[in-house]
Amino acid sequence: MSGRVTIRDVAALAGVSAGAVSLALNDRPGVSVPTRERIRAAAEELGWVPSQAARSLARLAPGSDTVGLVITRPARQLGLEPFYMEFISGIQSVLEERSATLLLRLVRDREQEIAVHRTWWRTRRVSGAVLTDLTEADPRIPALAALGMPTVAAGHPGLAGGELAAVWTDDAAAIAEAVRYLALLGHRRIARVGGDPHLGHTAIRTRALAAAAEQLGLEPPRSVPTDFSGQAGARATRMLLASAHRPTAIVYDNDIMAVAGISVAAEFGLHVPADLSLIAWDDSQLCRLTHPALSAMSHDVHGYGALVARTLFDVIEHRGTPAGPAPTPVLVPRGSSAPPAR
Amino acid sequence: MSGRVTIRDVAALAGVSAGAVSLALNDRPGVSVPTRERIRAAAEELGWVPSQAARSLARLAPGSDTVGLVITRPARQLGLEPFYMEFISGIQSVLEERSATLLLRLVRDREQEIAVHRTWWRTRRVSGAVLTDLTEADPRIPALAALGMPTVAAGHPGLAGGELAAVWTDDAAAIAEAVRYLALLGHRRIARVGGDPHLGHTAIRTRALAAAAEQLGLEPPRSVPTDFSGQAGARATRMLLASAHRPTAIVYDNDIMAVAGISVAAEFGLHVPADLSLIAWDDSQLCRLTHPALSAMSHDVHGYGALVARTLFDVIEHRGTPAGPAPTPVLVPRGSSAPPAR
Structure with a gap:
């Protein structure tokens, strides 16, 4: 990808002639719409630039x-x-x-x-x-x-x-604070409805949660992955509440999943917070609109x-x-x- | 604003020399950052374009x-x-x-x-x-x-x-449907927590709500304007529920305000839907996450x-x-x- 990309490179990638590339990129007739789009995609993929002069001129543009x-x-x-x-x-x-x-x-x-x-x-x-x-x-x-x-x-x-x-x-410090707070309240079995496990910050929270729980002598916490949607949060909450070792507190990786958690608790006939404590994350205005209002790790996004x-x-x-x-x-x-x- | 904008026009608007404009727009030293930003803003405001040639070249750029x-x-x-x-x-x-x-x-x-x-x-x-x-x-x-x-x-x-x-x-048809539905359920005193009254679609809904209520022989409906936020929706709901002629049903102009409405009803000790019916608008996933789930005018945004x-x-x-x-x-x-x- 080093060196200057030419019209010939674009033509080769798009499988057309250099002439067709020229017509397409000059917005002239003679090339079908699908071909023109293929050529543009190839030009973009290669990082093609019209010319050194054009590049310099583009720098002058306002905005x-x-x-x-x-x-x-x-x-x-x-x-x-x-x-x-x-x-x-x-x-x-x-x-x-x-x-x-x-x-x-x-x-x-x-x-x-x-x-x-x-x-x-x-x-x-x-x-x-x-x-x-x-x-x-x-x-x-x-x-x-x-x-x-x-x-x-x-x-x-x-x-x-x-x-x-x-x-x-500092996601690690934040989730450790959430766990310490729940442990101080007396919770011993904490679970988490997490985010996408491929994301780095999700992995950081998962590790920090396990470490904090171990340090405080709590049961090993279960983390359920989701795609961050309310529906996935509801499913994960149902799974946790239906398990033999039902947690007494759940920490969520965002707030919309915690909103879903309140509804699922009601489905199961559980009272929040008497039967189940919930902690949301990010703390958008949603957390203040539910009943009861959601405790949250408040993050000024x-x-x-x-x-x-x-x-x-x-x-x-x-x-x-x-x-x-x-x-x-x-x-x-x-x-x-x-x-x-x- | 017709005709070609020149560097002199930009200089006049920014209150600097044409030379300073040239330096600033060429990213050359010799002009302070605040001045350069003022010049760029002036160039943008006037729609200044480097030159006909640059404009043609810009058309060639991929993307x-x-x-x-x-x-x-x-x-x-x-x-x-x-x-x-x-x-x-x-x-x-x-x-x-x-x-x-x-x-x-x-x-x-x-x-x-x-x-x-x-x-x-x-x-x-x-x-x-x-x-x-x-x-x-x-x-x-x-x-x-x-x-x-x-x-x-x-x-x-x-x-x-x-x-x-x-x-x-068709906002007018949609709000008329909401009103007809509430009237069929037996509601006679309907209120609305509306959006920004300066927006055209808000005004269309306000007029259509009044017309539908009149046609059905309902009490004249009250519309409270908001900025669409959950907090404003909560305030508007409190105002409506505290009034002497408390409505039995409220239609909201979005869904986050309806979520807030559920919480405010609980504050007032009112049961939804026995004491108060709520209809949300737009129907994002939020409406399915509350308890009870929100009836809504569902709009695939x-x-x-x-x-x-x-x-x-x-x-x-x-x-x-x-x-x-x-x-x-x-x-x-x-x-x-x-x-x-x-």
Whole structure:
């Protein structure tokens, strides 16, 4: 992928003539719509740029303060939980101050995500990018580090590998606080409805939960993975409540699953918090709208997005080494947690 | 704003020399950061384009399948209700099929929104745009129609003025169905927790609610305006329940406010649905997660976003006159509605 990509490279990948590529990319007639789309996709995949002159001119365009965000999740899932919209709204709050713009793209896999970042950067469509949903040994980290594009990884530096600026929340400390609180109330059998096990922060919480429970002499806690949706949270809660060793407290990895947990408890005829304590995560306004209101590990997701965006502008403008932790989520006890019955 | 914008125009607006503009827009040293930002803002406001040659070259860049969305709402509010994220996820589902990108920008007012669209179109950063949150006599409609940019208005054609393609939901028919259903159950005193009264679709619902109630011989219904947040929905519900003429049924303009309504009913010691019936709107997964589950006017917001995006590509590719209604929201009765007590 080094060196200059030519029209011939694009033609070879798209399986057409160089002439067809020229027609398609110049928006001239003579190429069918599907072929034109294939050619454009090939050009994008290769990071093709019209010419050095065009690249220089593109730099002059106003509005070059554009930040790229590529998300590898199904479109449907994006609307399911409040986290992403709050995170994006936090980024936008900083962009708005600078009259800057967000370039937002959904893709199917990591390879496509890397290709999009590469094209955006080479064609100067963005001045920097935000990475989210870090996984262990994330292939995007070395790829984007090699690109030299200003990038901030929203995730633990252990996942960002020291190659990219990172802004993170201390998930391990937060879940340990939740477990200590429940143990102080007298709970001995705690379970968790977790998120996507492939995500780095989910794995961090799973390990920290087990470690905290062991340290406090609690039963080994069970973590059930989900896709973060309310429906999956309901299913996981049913599974936990139907088991022989029913937990007396459940910690959720977001808030919409905890809302679902309240309803499932009612299905089982259990009273919250007398029969079952529930702790939500992220603490969007949802937690204050249920009855009883949900105790939560409160995480200012909007502020987290804003910190990520400010850090990115620090990187773009070469202001020091700006990486650092966002505030650790804090426990906000409300009506859904209490000592266990008996 | 007609004719070509020159560097001199930008310099005049920013209150600097033409030389400073040249330095700033060429990313060369010699201009302070605040001045450079002022110059960029001026260039953007005027829709300045580097040169005819640059404009032509920009057309050649891969990834020109970019759709613009400018939202005039506070960033905080964007994360508050599921509607926008579901709508954007629907748009993204269509963009993803085409490897296309969303250019997303938050602004403070309509004038700024128009300026951003004008710049994006003149600099060929987008091939089309989506307009949302239509108001009566919306100043964006004539401005964008004059621009000649492919645009789809997500709103009633009565608001889009016949100048732009429109995709809408029949809010009047939907709220009339909600009222007929409650009247059939025996309710005579219906209230509504509405949305932002400046928005066109809110006004359409308010008028249709009053007309339907009159036709059915019900008491004149009260509509309380809100900012669509759960907190405002809770406040509006408290106000209605504390009034001398307490309604026996409340219709909400979204679902998060209806979730808040369930909690407020519990605060007042009222049983849903025996003492109070509640109808939510939009019907995201939230409605199935409460206890009792919320009856709702079910609106496929994700599908609505997808239809808007498909319509926009029809306009961009000159395929007929693609405007038309999205499916009308349908009543989905669940556990929160029943005949009134007594």
